[in-house]
Amino acid sequence: MDSTGAEAGDSRGGFSLDSTAAGAVSRGFDNFRHGWQTQVGDAFPLPTFSQATTGDFRVRSRVAKVRDVAITDLDSASMIRTAGTPYGYADQVRMYVVRRGIWSLGGVPGRAEHTVPAGQFLLRHGPPLHFGAAPHTTVQILTLPSAAFDPRLRNRSVAESADSAEMRLLLAHTNMVHATVTDLGPAGVYAARGALLELARAVLVGRFDDVEPELRPALVHAAKVAADRLLTDPELSPALLARELHVSVRTLQRAFTMAGESVTGYIRHRRLEEARLALATRPRPPSVAELAAHWQFSDSSHFIRAFKKRYGQTPVEYTRSARTTGS
Template sequence: MDSTKAEVGYSHGGFSLDSTGAGAVSRGFDVFRHGWQTQVGDGFPLPTFSRATTGDFRVRSRVAKVRDVAITDLDSASVIRTAGTPYGYADQARMYVVRRGVWSLGGGPDRAEHTVPAGQFLLRHGPPLHFGAAPHTTVQILTLPSAVFDVRLRNRSFTASAGSAEMRLLLAHTNMVHATVTDLGPAGVHAAHGAMIELAKAVVAGRFDDAEAALRPPLVEAAKVLADSHLADPELSAAMLAGELNVSVRTLQRAFTVAGESVTSYIRHRRLEEARRALATRSRLPSVAELAAYWQFSDSSHFVRAFKKRYGQTPVEYARSVRAAGP
């Protein structure tokens, strides 16, 4: 189970669980509850679950928290059913995105029952509802501050297709958050949180206009987080990032251009930055050829020219100046 990094102003953490294997079922729910309480926290209280669920908790799950947003992925091999919902955190909204099976909710003030089949999502604004699912159901639950959405949605629920471009982009981003949440620093937490908020708003708005200014910043930030985790990958490119984020290359490039740079220049500058850090911090000075190869420059000459243009010194000159300065 991953450890949480929680600091004032950018609380975040995550954990994963697979209780579908032999020997894991009897303690599966206790492990899940402990992970939730220690990694996610009191801002997102767990509901009370039925005895049938706690006694036979066969799920694959991953949970991430980024400030006031929580992402819960559940892939269940057993029945999941609540026996009561907690109080005191009604000022939240939940988005249930069903990928397989059927997710059911009910027990709200209006007593309405909601059934969400695969390929649909339900947004609930207000107090949580009882929920349940048959075995072999896969769902993502995104918990957000209610202020994200229009006041006209208050204490209401609505269902829509989960196949929109907005939803594909949101799901791509939440997958990245799951993969990186425990390693994010303050800037990464801020970017990941902002992107989720803006993309969730775009899903509800029911439109994705790649010329809309409000969506460009979160798209750029999501691309940067993804690029930063693949800087040494020879396949890293605008096309790869666009594919992972489920947008066109043109859309991604336009968003970066508005932000004042290109995708290619961002990747090159970040690679140079990491190369410079290696020259300044490693006890063994890496060779120019090693750095050029590792950070995906075509050859040593190209790397040296790019480094000098960026920092005003060749890599060797920079390394010597750092060592001459000393601690």
């Protein structure tokens, strides 16, 4: 387990665990429970898990806490099943986002009141329910203060598709929180928590508050994830990314400007980096014409000029030096 200790009274904490490897299973659940108790704390009590779950806890997990918000990612290779729900819980809302498998929740063990399949999410207010999943289930669970939501949600459940621009922004932000939580200072904790709540509300109403400055880092990160997925697409542009994320081009460009770069600059730099890696690592380096066409440069001359400006060498010079250094 990789964890960073949080001082008493700290408002943030996090740990990650992989108990799927040989030799890690026997203490997998004990390590998970220790990480939870020391990094997340009593405000988010764990349920009692079934004996089958604690005895065969083969799970890749990561957990982060920022004040009164907790994010739990579980990618399970074994069954997960509770045997008792926690006591002393705060007034909380839970969002279950299922990426693989089926997540089940019920009032008693083994009896489902809600089933959440892959590609769906369930947002629920009320006391914790028993939950369970078969092996090979991937889920993210957000525990949020109910005061951040419309009172009409009280004691209700909302189930919808997780394939929305607002959900992509929320998941991009949770990934950033996982990556940075143990290094955040008080201001960072405050900003991370505020953005999480704003984005969770945006998922419910289907609208992103594009004038909220705390949300811009999540927007930039989500745009970069989308751009990386579409790098070879000839239609990739700020307009395409803005449509993907359900924001205006101006909002997207403003968010990138605040981060010290431009949308088109990021796309160009990523394409050049992928071209550079192809020249350095492939047994038979592609030709300049092949690279220019694959990475959507208008012609070979344009690609050569952009490559030299970025790396100080032409593609041919770079390939020669890379091969000489590696030999």
